[in-house]
Amino acid sequence: MTRHLRRIVPGLDGLVRPVNLIARPTPVTEEPELARRWGQASLWIKRDDLSNPIYGGSKVRNLEFFLGQARGAGADGVVTMGPYGSHQVLATAIFGRLAGFRTRALLTPQPDVPENALNRTLLPELGMEVTRCANFAAVPAAFVKARLTPLGRRRPYWIPPGSNHPLGVMGIVEGALEVAEDIRSGRLPMPDDVVVPTGTCATAAGVRLGFALAGLPVRVVAVRMVPMIVTGPGKMRRLAERTDRLLRRHGLNEPARWGELLWVNGHAGPGYGLTNPLAERAGRDVAAHGAFRTETTYTAKTLAMLADGGLGGRRVLFWNTFSAVEPDPARILATIPANQFLFRPTEEVPA
Incomplete structure (x- = not known):
């Protein structure tokens, strides 16, 4: 259409x-x-x-435009930021990878909600490189590292928090x-x-x-x-x-x-x-x-x-901004070539 x-x-x-x-x-x-x-x-x-x-x-609507511009800029990867249970971070992990990008996220503290546990499990399964900050004092240094460290051959394309x-x-x-x-x-x-x-x-x-x-x-x-x-x-x-x-x-x-x-x-x-x-x-x-x-x-x-x-x-x-379905990593990964990206474990930034 x-x-x-x-x-x-x-x-x-x-x-x-x-x-x-x-x-x-x-x-x-x-x-x-x-x-x-x-x-x-x-x-x-x-x-x-x-x-x-x-x-x-x-x-997903926001990401159509961000990922399109990232592709036009020749980026290998994308990086975003949000609280532990961020819907944007999860959507970036899913659709960034499906669009052929390496993905990275900086996660910041928030109260315990079900999405926190969901992201802790799903983001590594989807191949996203994740840094979790234990408190907000750790965020500035982690932010600079996430933005400037190459992801692939060059610095990643930046997707702002909350789009x-x-x-x-x-x-x-x-x-x-x-x-x-x-x-x-x-x-x-x-x-x-x-x-x-x-x-x-x-x-x-x-x-x-x-x-x-x-x-x-x-x-x-x-x-x-x-x-x-x-x-x-x-x-x-x-x-x-x-x-x-x-x-x-x-x-x-x-x-x-x-x-x-x-x-x-x-x-x-x-x-x-x-x-x-x-x-x-x-x-x-x-x-x-x-x-x-x-x-x-x-x-x-x-x-x-x-x-x-x-x-x-x-x-x-x-x-209604929420997803009607819980994401299924097996279904998502089945559409992506094996070993498309190197897996990087979650990094915990202590208090």
Whole structure:
């Protein structure tokens, strides 16, 4: 299927040639039982959890553009960074290797969540070189080493934490343009609100810019899940506008009709990755009445706003960033030539 961005940005290939990882367009499904239970007029889910049958989620959209630029730069490897249970790190391990790159990650401390154990097991199985920092004091030196030490013949291509870069935003813009096409074709009614779990802002910025370029008057509801020191509405707006300017330098002519933004701070507690009773209730509701999965770091805590009666009486589209499937290393490795890369064990950086 033709990429929406290539259609509206004639010079996109001069900036980046994204790799193809997405089973596009990802569907939008209705959840009437959850809407009735939580009090919304209607509830629809953008199923980015189905972005790829090996491992889904919105991070796959970001990686299409990062890996495309890494390939264009002639990189042998890619390096990224995130907390112990990072979805981006796992997605980079999977799709970086499938795209033919060596992979490396720097992992930083976070509270114990199921994804921590999953990454500890899966990342080495997928051939990723991993450095785990026992505390944040160890991060600066480990960061310099991870960025500058060659991976293959040269220094690795850098993928920022949380995909916080216009390239990461572009992948989400394409998803928002898919939704706009569903609305225009009548497959989806016009939502009042698009609700987005928000960390370093790439997803929220992409949703905001995508709907602005589509000219659709929806309100983006960004629900903060990380400390304010690393995020905020101003940062999100600037990232969306920076991406817009970059695309215009490469031929984008569509006007950006910026819609309303609602930034929500009240559901991030008690801390990053830590659950709370309302999030647990939302997760149980989805398990009982919904057709998708949640996790406690982003999706369940964001849905807690709806479970608590937020956006009552409104037509809501929830952007599901989590993967619908657990990755299967055996299935992934079966598609990669044997001994493609040398295995390097995890390095533990002590306190």
